[in-house]
Amino acid sequence: MAHLILKMIGYKSLSIQLKARKLTMNKKNSIYIATSLDGFIADKNGGIAWLDSIAIPENEDMGYLAFMEDIDALVMGRVTFETVLGFDVVWPYTKPVFVLSNTLKEIPESHQGKAYLVKGTLPVILEQIHQKGYKRLYIDGGTTIQSFLKKDLIDEMIITTFPILLGGGTSLFADLPKAMDFELVESKVYFDHLLQHHFRRKREN
Amino acid sequence: MAHLILKMIGYKSLSIQLKARKLTMNKKNSIYIATSLDGFIADKNGGIAWLDSIAIPENEDMGYLAFMEDIDALVMGRVTFETVLGFDVVWPYTKPVFVLSNTLKEIPESHQGKAYLVKGTLPVILEQIHQKGYKRLYIDGGTTIQSFLKKDLIDEMIITTFPILLGGGTSLFADLPKAMDFELVESKVYFDHLLQHHFRRKREN
Numbered sequence: 001m002a003h004l005i006l007k008m009i010g011y012k013s014l015s016i017q018l019k020a021r022k023l024t025m026n027k028k029n030s031i032y033i034a035t036s037l038d039g040f041i042a043d044k045n046g047g048i049a050w051l052d053s054i055a056i057p058e059n060e061d062m063g064y065l066a067f068m069e070d071i072d073a074l075v076m077g078r079v080t081f082e083t084v085l086g087f088d089v090v091w092p093y094t095k096p097v098f099v100l101s102n103t104l105k106e107i108p109e110s111h112q113g114k115a116y117l118v119k120g121t122l123p124v125i126l127e128q129i130h131q132k133g134y135k136r137l138y139i140d141g142g143t144t145i146q147s148f149l150k151k152d153l154i155d156e157m158i159i160t161t162f163p164i165l166l167g168g169g170t171s172l173f174a175d176l177p178k179a180m181d182f183e184l185v186e187s188k189v190y191f192d193h194l195l196q197h198h199f200r201r202k203r204e205n
Numbered sequence: 206m207a208h209l210i211l212k213m214i215g216y217k218s219l220s221i222q223l224k225a226r227k228l229t230m231n232k233k234n235s236i237y238i239a240t241s242l243d244g245f246i247a248d249k250n251g252g253i254a255w256l257d258s259i260a261i262p263e264n265e266d267m268g269y270l271a272f273m274e275d276i277d278a279l280v281m282g283r284v285t286f287e288t289v290l291g292f293d294v295v296w297p298y299t300k301p302v303f304v305l306s307n308t309l310k311e312i313p314e315s316h317q318g319k320a321y322l323v324k325g326t327l328p329v330i331l332e333q334i335h336q337k338g339y340k341r342l343y344i345d346g347g348t349t350i351q352s353f354l355k356k357d358l359i360d361e362m363i364i365t366t367f368p369i370l371l372g373g374g375t376s377l378f379a380d381l382p383k384a385m386d387f388e389l390v391e392s393k394v395y396f397d398h399l400l401q402h403h404f405r406r407k408r409e410n
Contacts, residue, residue: 166381173243194389
């Protein structure tokens with residue numbers, strides 16, 4: 001069996017990149033998220049302390065900054081937005097954040113000009129965001145990602161997998177009306193332990 | 206960021222093997238199984254036709270024969286046993302198969318000497334099998350794998366992931382009483398599309 005074995009000798013990451021599959025779409029909806037081996041984005045108590053189970057060097061972002069550079073705006077649900085607001089940090093985004101909510105009345109004054117409330121069905125919301133000139137979107141938050149997937153509106157997924165079975169929690173994926181094929185764009189191993197896979201939706205034309 | 210990019214140029218598979226993490230245990234319980242990206246081993250109708258979604262050359266077994274060489278016996282549930290019996294093929298195993306069942310009265314005459322009925326709790330069953338000299342066991346079948354995982358009795362997992370979201374079906378993993386850490390032993394890409402990861406249970410000593 002012809003295969004190539006690479007030994008880890010001081011590399012921070014090793015990558016298998018597959019042909020010229022990088023996405024060059026004008027409009028795209030992407031996710032960039034970490035999960036456990038059993039597909040959870042938060043543990044049984046909603047916690048993410050397991051993300052600290054692997055020591056990640058401070059200067060290593062696992063492609064996050066490059067990914068953020070490549071997108072025009074973020075789209076997230078109210079729960080994720082309020083979670084980020086609750087973090088005791090400066091606002092972490094330099095791109096506009098569109099907050100999906102049918103209950104939130106308005107964006108807090110502190111974050112006006114950074115975050116924008118959007119309402120309606122996903123196609124209507126996307127049309128509004130695209131018309132503002134934001135085409136390459138980072139879709140974030142468990143519920144929002146699942147809503148987009150249900151409508152087959154996710155074009156690429158960059159998923160970092162931690163080698164841990166949490167045994168319960170908040171799932172990244174949920175029931176879908178139909179199966180969906182993806183293509184593998186790249187497979188990486190970071191720090192000997194973390195897997196990062198880049199998938200692209202394979203649509204029949 | 207120092208990473209190595211490998212272009213696929215006619216390789217059937219590319220592999221990242223991590224240090225000397227191959228299992229050299231005397232006794233071990235292993236799984237070798239294929240799942241969808243969302244962690245299903247069978248689709249909503251119990252089907253596995255999605256395993257044919259990627260064209261796999263006839264002479265390529267993705268490490269299966271080497272894995273089978275390395276084990277002493279199989280342990281599977283009654284449902285999996287009866288599913289294999291129902292296939293219109295010759296008995297596919299050259300190693301003894303231990304069938305877990307509390308309802309099955311006896312192994313059909315056609316398969317006596319190849320398959321053996323075992324009953325009781327997992328530790329009792331394992332003790333019996335070990336005493337017969339079979340130490341390296343291939344644990345197969347969804348329910349059986351989940352029972353072993355619940356008792357933290359799985360030592361290594363070789364999981365082949367197909368880049369498809371099935372959106373429902375039979376999950377490989379189920380609820381666990383506690384989180385479990387694994388180590389990555391090897392990460393492979395087969396035929397440009399299939400991921401195969403080899404994990405080893407990381408236990409605190």
